[in-house]
Amino acid sequence: MENGLLDRVEGNANVHRWSEQTQLGKGDSITVGYVSELLDYTRISVTQNNLQKLKAIWDQWGNETKQLFYSNYGDLLYLFDIQVDEHLFRALAQFWNPAYSCFTFGEVDLVPIVEEYTALLRCPRFQCDKIYSRSACVPTFTHPDEAKRVDIFSLSLYGLMVFPRALGYVDEATTDLFHRLSKRVTSVPVILAETFRSLNACRRASAGRFVGCAQLLLAWFYSHFLLIDRVVCQVFFEDYSTLKDIAASTRRVDVPEKIG
Numbered sequence: 001m002e003n004g005l006l007d008r009v010e011g012n013a014n015v016h017r018w019s020e021q022t023q024l025g026k027g028d029s030i031t032v033g034y035v036s037e038l039l040d041y042t043r044i045s046v047t048q049n050n051l052q053k054l055k056a057i058w059d060q061w062g063n064e065t066k067q068l069f070y071s072n073y074g075d076l077l078y079l080f081d082i083q084v085d086e087h088l089f090r091a092l093a094q095f096w097n098p099a100y101s102c103f104t105f106g107e108v109d110l111v112p113i114v115e116e117y118t119a120l121l122r123c124p125r126f127q128c129d130k131i132y133s134r135s136a137c138v139p140t141f142t143h144p145d146e147a148k149r150v151d152i153f154s155l156s157l158y159g160l161m162v163f164p165r166a167l168g169y170v171d172e173a174t175t176d177l178f179h180r181l182s183k184r185v186t187s188v189p190v191i192l193a194e195t196f197r198s199l200n201a202c203r204r205a206s207a208g209r210f211v212g213c214a215q216l217l218l219a220w221f222y223s224h225f226l227l228i229d230r231v232v233c234q235v236f237f238e239d240y241s242t243l244k245d246i247a248a249s250t251r252r253v254d255v256p257e258k259i260g
Contacts, residue, residue: 044093044202045209046086049160049167055080057153065146073154074123079161081247082215089214092221098200112195112220117188120219120243154178158187162213163194191216222246 058066058077069077097104102111155178159170163177177190195212202208223242 041206042090042093042203043207044090046084046089046214047167047209048084048214049164051080051161054153054156054160065150068146069150069154072150073157074121075241075243076121076123076154076157076162078241078243078247079157079213079215079219082219082243084214084218089210089218092218093199093202093210096199096203098203101196101200110224112192112217114186114188114192116220116223117192117216118186120216120223121188122241122243123186161215162187162191163211164213165211219243219246 058080061069092103095103095105097109100109102109155170155175158178159174160168163171163174165171165174177187181187191213195217198208198210198212202210219242223246
């Protein structure tokens with residue numbers, strides 16, 4: 001087993017070297033003659049659905065129903081508590097580079113990846129096959145109506161918050177994706193794809209409404225600024241939630257649009 005692990009490490013190093021050499025030799029996979037540069041100011045809207053009714057429903061549930069939700073859908077609910085700071089989001093969007101589909105801060109490129117979003121959401125339904133993850137603690141005896149209630153609530157979260165394409169409605173494509181979740185298909189690649197697509201569309205048009213999950217994108221951004229001395233030990237606890245920690249520690253700072 002140790003030899004196999006060493007072979008993988010060496011193999012990864014070889015792939016890394018090959019990738020660097022190929023990039024240096026052939027350049028980037030973009031149109032010949034294209035010069036990467038950040039576009040002019042983008043007037044991006046982050047209008048959100050009203051989630052107060054969903055919050056009221058959650059508050060009425062008992063501990064067993066809430067535990068069933070956490071067991072099936074992980075930390076998705078903590079996105080409730082991530083307030084969308086419109087000023088910060090608009091400022092962040094200005095650094096999105098459509099040519100490379102990443103945020104460009106000077107000479108530093110930053111982009112959310114599948115592993116980061118998966119770690120933030122901690123959804124047992126698509127983590128239970130991994131050797132390092134804990135089995136989902138689903139209650140043994142669950143009334144069918146209760147399970148259906150949790151699924152419908154989660155579908156509403158996906159349709160109104162994760163994929164808010166149509167304000168006030170759940171998109172048909174979201175319903176189809178949600179059905180696939182029951183087959184242990186991860187939604188993270190789709191969430192990322194919708195995020196990239198929406199950011200690219202808004203940046204190229206210099207305006208538009210962001211229809212990805214603004215809460216999750218901001219939570220990912222905040223996660224890069226967590227205090228190391230607070231988090232370094234906690235991440236090894238089974239019940240530690242990065243989203244919960246971010247929701248509790250972040251505070252909105254209102255910045256006036258015009259100064260002077």
